Amino acid sequence: MTIIDTTQAETSMQQENRYTSGVYGKRPVTIVRGEGATLWDAEGRAYIDCAAGHGVANIGHGRPEIAAALSAQAQRLVTCPEIFYNDTRARLLERLSQVTPAGIEHFFLCNSGTEAVEGAFKFARLVTGRTQIIATLRGFHGRSMGALSATWEPHYREPFAPLLPDVTHIRYNNLEAAETAISEQTAAVIIELVQGEGGVHSATPEYVAGLARLCHERGVLLIVDEVQTGFGRTGRLFACEHYDLQPDILCMAKSLAGGVPMGAIGLGPRVMESGRVGRGAHGSTFGGNPLACAAALATLDILERESLPTSAARLGAYALGRLRGMRSPLVREVRGLGLLIGIELKRRAQPYLEQLCERGILALPAGPNVIRLLPPLVISEHQLEQVLDTLEEVLE
Numbered sequence: 001m002t003i004i005d006t007t008q009a010e011t012s013m014q015q016e017n018r019y020t021s022g023v024y025g026k027r028p029v030t031i032v033r034g035e036g037a038t039l040w041d042a043e044g045r046a047y048i049d050c051a052a053g054h055g056v057a058n059i060g061h062g063r064p065e066i067a068a069a070l071s072a073q074a075q076r077l078v079t080c081p082e083i084f085y086n087d088t089r090a091r092l093l094e095r096l097s098q099v100t101p102a103g104i105e106h107f108f109l110c111n112s113g114t115e116a117v118e119g120a121f122k123f124a125r126l127v128t129g130r131t132q133i134i135a136t137l138r139g140f141h142g143r144s145m146g147a148l149s150a151t152w153e154p155h156y157r158e159p160f161a162p163l164l165p166d167v168t169h170i171r172y173n174n175l176e177a178a179e180t181a182i183s184e185q186t187a188a189v190i191i192e193l194v195q196g197e198g199g200v201h202s203a204t205p206e207y208v209a210g211l212a213r214l215c216h217e218r219g220v221l222l223i224v225d226e227v228q229t230g231f232g233r234t235g236r237l238f239a240c241e242h243y244d245l246q247p248d249i250l251c252m253a254k255s256l257a258g259g260v261p262m263g264a265i266g267l268g269p270r271v272m273e274s275g276r277v278g279r280g281a282h283g284s285t286f287g288g289n290p291l292a293c294a295a296a297l298a299t300l301d302i303l304e305r306e307s308l309p310t311s312a313a314r315l316g317a318y319a320l321g322r323l324r325g326m327r328s329p330l331v332r333e334v335r336g337l338g339l340l341i342g343i344e345l346k347r348r349a350q351p352y353l354e355q356l357c358e359r360g361i362l363a364l365p366a367g368p369n370v371i372r373l374l375p376p377l378v379i380s381e382h383q384l385e386q387v388l389d390t391l392e393e394v395l396e
């Protein structure tokens with residue numbers, strides 16, 4: 001079904017190129033419609049989506065429940081800053097306290113992952129009176145100046161120096177490195193339990209348990225960045241559940257509101273009982289807006305009603321098994337948890353991503369040599385088989 005014809009599609013690309021900032025490496029595809037784990041381009045070509053908008057579309061595209069929630073809320077009230085109470089926001093805050101890891105019962109609502117990280121750093125400095133932030137090699141936490149300071153990749157970071165002072169990067173999964181780095185000046189350690197953009201590397205249970213213990217002993221807050229791993233991606237609602245971990249601060253965004261931009265900072269007792277988070281400490285015009293809150297409530301309903309974290313666990317285990325059984329000379333290692341999967345190649349991943357796109361599969365990189373698969377958790381078994389078959393062909 002052609003949605004717009006080729007000429008219109010080319011015009012649309014030319015139009016976007018004429019006015020865009022130029023910071024994105026755009027693929028020559030104009031995506032115009034989505035449903036479930038399928039996307040269509042302007043010429044009506046269908047793709048199986050293994051990018052999910054950078055891990056945003058966990059519940060899939062074109063969900064009528066999200067459209068209905070947005071429409072109903074938009075007809076009542078779109079925006080309402082948190083200087084006023086709002087009924088939809090109140091319901092979401094309560095719902096988040098019920099589904100997040102134990103102890104996380106208070107939230108600052110914002111509008112993106114990087115904002116969640118920025119706020120987390122502010123709360124950590126406020127609560128501890130300390131300044132140092134410790135992050136990990138290969139970690140990705142956002143591109144705004146504070147979050148960027150904790151993002152490891154030098155070519156993201158270095159053009160914008162000087163960034164936040166007092167940010168140290170340590171080896172991931174290395175407890176001795178954390179023991180050495182943590183000092184009297186350390187406010188917080190921030191980690192992803194599965195490093196996403198940094199190449200799909202999972203934390204070991206021993207590392208996480210040791211790091212949590214170390215942070216508690218040394219008066220340091222543990223910030224867990226679940227912007228990418230949250231809301232079912234790794235096979236549990238939160239990756240913290242795999243580790244029985246109660247973070248001091250939990251950063252959330254991406255799939256929280258079913259594709260509508262939203263972030264949230266979950267605050268644990270060591271933050272809230274400090275008595276140091278007072279009026280005026282932080283703020284956001286759009287944070288906690290009723291429209292995003294309505295979409296988030298509908299999203300949490302869908303995740304629960306369709307048991308999507310369990311689907312991610314089952315489908316992800318199957319996919320990892322098949323990928324690890326692949327005898328491709330190009331593959332160095334297959335890693336992942338749930339439907340957050342990384343295929344490390346012995347070569348650059350870009351040419352293979354382009355071949356996948358030509359064959360109707362949209363996937364992402366995670367560093368120069370890793371193909372990252374982040375499909376919607378609603379992907380069907382048949383679609384997943386097609387993805388795996390295509391990967392076998394492309395990587396043979």
Ligand SMILES: Cc1[nH+]cc(COP(=O)(O)O)c(CN[C@@H](CCC(=O)O)C(=O)O)c1O
Nearest residue numbers: 054112113114140141142196197225227228
């Ligand atoms: C773990 C994590 N933390 C924070 C962020 C920042 O979120 P936001 O401000 O909403 O973009 C992201 C974006 N992850 C995507 C990076 C996109 C980019 O290159 O920028 C990704 O993993 O592709 C993360 O993956």
